[in-house]
Amino acid sequence: MPKVTMNINGRARSTEVENRTLLSTALREKLHLTGTHIGCDTSQCGACVVHVNGKAVKSCAVFAVELDGATIDTIEGQAAPDGSLNVIQQAFKDHHGLQCGFCTPGMVMSAAALLKDNPKPNEAEIRDYLEGNICRCTGYQGIVNAIMAASGQAVPAIAAE
Amino acid sequence: MYDFDLVIPSSVADAASAMKADGAQALGGGQTLLPTMKQRLAAPEVLVKLSDLAEMVGVSAASGILRVGGATTHAQVAEEGAAYPALAALAGNIGDPAVRNRGTIGGSIANNDPAACYPAGALGSGATIITDRREIAADDFFTDLFETALDEGEIITAVNFPIPDAANYQKFDQPASRFALVGVFVARFGDAVRVAVTGASNGGVFRWSVAEEALSADFSASAVEGLAVNAGDMISDLHGSAAYRAHLIGVLTRRAVQSC
Ligand SMILES: Cc1cc2nc3c(=O)[nH]c(=O)nc-3n(C[C@H](O)[C@H](O)[C@H](O)COP(=O)(O)OP(=O)(O)OC[C@H]3O[C@@H](n4cnc5c(N)ncnc54)[C@H](O)[C@@H]3O)c2cc1C
Ligand code: FES
Ligand code: FES
Numbered sequence: 001m002p003k004v005t006m007n008i009n010g011r012a013r014s015t016e017v018e019n020r021t022l023l024s025t026a027l028r029e030k031l032h033l034t035g036t037h038i039g040c041d042t043s044q045c046g047a048c049v050v051h052v053n054g055k056a057v058k059s060c061a062v063f064a065v066e067l068d069g070a071t072i073d074t075i076e077g078q079a080a081p082d083g084s085l086n087v088i089q090q091a092f093k094d095h096h097g098l099q100c101g102f103c104t105p106g107m108v109m110s111a112a113a114l115l116k117d118n119p120k121p122n123e124a125e126i127r128d129y130l131e132g133n134i135c136r137c138t139g140y141q142g143i144v145n146a147i148m149a150a151s152g153q154a155v156p157a158i159a160a161e
Numbered sequence: 162m163y164d165f166d167l168v169i170p171s172s173v174a175d176a177a178s179a180m181k182a183d184g185a186q187a188l189g190g191g192q193t194l195l196p197t198m199k200q201r202l203a204a205p206e207v208l209v210k211l212s213d214l215a216e217m218v219g220v221s222a223a224s225g226i227l228r229v230g231g232a233t234t235h236a237q238v239a240e241e242g243a244a245y246p247a248l249a250a251l252a253g254n255i256g257d258p259a260v261r262n263r264g265t266i267g268g269s270i271a272n273n274d275p276a277a278c279y280p281a282g283a284l285g286s287g288a289t290i291i292t293d294r295r296e297i298a299a300d301d302f303f304t305d306l307f308e309t310a311l312d313e314g315e316i317i318t319a320v321n322f323p324i325p326d327a328a329n330y331q332k333f334d335q336p337a338s339r340f341a342l343v344g345v346f347v348a349r350f351g352d353a354v355r356v357a358v359t360g361a362s363n364g365g366v367f368r369w370s371v372a373e374e375a376l377s378a379d380f381s382a383s384a385v386e387g388l389a390v391n392a393g394d395m396i397s398d399l400h401g402s403a404a405y406r407a408h409l410i411g412v413l414t415r416r417a418v419q420s421c
Contacts, residue, residue: 043260061196062263066212
């Protein structure tokens with residue numbers, strides 16, 4: 001079986017995969033990084049979003065074997081080593097950006113990709129960027145508010161309190 | 162999905178020879194092919210990875226042509242296609258950001274999904290599809306639903322888009338799939354106007370020639386007022402009836418002209 005080595009959350013990790021092994025499967029089942037969620041496995045929901053070489057990608061729609069040498073960031077690398085949340089995660093917690101939490105790893109990774117390109121997005125830009133991330137619980141307003149807050153902007157007045 | 166052999170070529174020439182193997186298929190960004198393989202609607206024995214081939218990645222503009230390498234992602238075209246703003250906008254509105262970071266123009270055009278955006282951009286611009294063997298005019302390329310003029314194993318290495326004087330793409334989103342329910346691409350080169358329609362027809366992307374004639378004579382939204390597309394040829398599904406799609410073509414064509 002081919003062996004792939006990826007730099008995952010700042011650490012070199014190697015694993016054997018089949019050619020058909022998806023990145024999501026390699027992360028979850030080979031490397032036991034189960035923070036990346038599989039919602040649909042059909043490229044629709046975005047729960048599996050990770051960063052590949054700094055860009056948001058649906059890990060259920062790419063083969064691990066294509067990524068030998070790539071840099072991967074997953075939800076596990078977002079909090080500090082002592083477990084304290086990063087600014088996006090904390091904002092999700094503070095602004096009701098999650099309920100069941102299933103979509104949250106993908107939402108946080110998409111939000112992180114957005115804020116890297118556009119540090120102060122407006123509400124329309126946030127909603128547009130999250131087009132590929134589906135949440136069945138929150139109705140999205142809490143997520144939008146969290147990303148506004150994480151980017152240091154005022155949260156719209158209708159925020160859930 | 163079934164397993165397969167993977168070839169990672171280092172040049173287009175290597176890729177072309179790998180494509181001669183029995184059961185070989187090109188792998189672009191995989192955004193269409195992987196879901197298809199999961200459903201076992203495709204089961205290639207060999208995948209030939211094109212997506213990082215330097216010869217096939219990049220956007221450049223010279224002498225009125227925007228050249229897009231066949232393995233260039235939608236995100237890169239959106240970012241670097243400023244010389245042809247309507248095309249950059251089309252690329253930047255395909256699917257969602259994660260799909261745009263992987264999906265490539267070659268994969269989109271080779272797949273010729275009846276609801277895809279690039280076929281409308283290519284046909285509307287009168288683009289030339291460049292392969293490892295020849296050049297094909299967009300007018301001859303999109304032959305039917307999911308069918309193209311590509312031969313077995315042929316690789317799209319680039320697409321050359323003539324840059325029009327004015328152009329605009331109007332996409333009426335199908336929010337669940339994020340494809341176009343109907344999309345209309347209008348391009349004006351001097352007095353000559355091309356109108357390409359995606360998402361609507363049972364035969365895939367097509368040129369609306371009646372509207373092209375009207376707009377070539379008078380490039381204004383009112384010139385297409387009252388023109389109708391035959392609903393008999395239109396797709397009808399749970400997202401929209403044939404009559405609804407036919408109606409949208411008129412509406413979107415007027416909006417595209419107004420936005421030019
Ligand atoms: C959620 C979602 C939303 C989407 N929304 C849209 C949308 O709004 N508009 C739109 O247009 N598309 C949309 N797409 C499709 C997307 O644009 C795909 O990226 C594209 O259709 C296929 O490109 P790919 O590079 O991923 O090709 P692949 O999936 O790798 O390949 C597709 C087909 O093309 C062949 N192929 C690939 N590259 C080449 C080449 N260079 N030469 C010859 N053959 C080749 C493959 O063998 C395969 O048959 C969406 C996809 C998803 C998952
Ligand atoms: S699991 Fe990958 S998009 Fe839903
Ligand atoms: S919090 Fe439950 S799906 Fe988003």
